[in-house]
Amino acid sequence: MSSGKNTRHIDIKYFFAKDRIDTEGIDIVHCPTEQMLADFFTKPLQGALFKRFKAVLLGHAHISTLQREVLTPVQERVEREIME
Numbered sequence: 001m002s003s004g005k006n007t008r009h010i011d012i013k014y015f016f017a018k019d020r021i022d023t024e025g026i027d028i029v030h031c032p033t034e035q036m037l038a039d040f041f042t043k044p045l046q047g048a049l050f051k052r053f054k055a056v057l058l059g060h061a062h063i064s065t066l067q068r069e070v071l072t073p074v075q076e077r078v079e080r081e082i083m084e
Helices: 008-024 047-057
Strands: none
Touching: none
């Protein structure tokens, strides 16, 4: 794999991570949005997921409640009022 001077740092970071995974037995696990508390600060969440994260952050619910069950995707709608 060749790299130019602008992409060399990417190659170094990639191979460093790949080497650590291969030699130290590190497992990479997918974490869905329903369990990623940091998404509260980085994404515009709505509805049930927003309320669930807010409850955890304010201390009303324990963080383990995010791991118990995965929320099913719900399509939320906001209807416009018809002005006559």
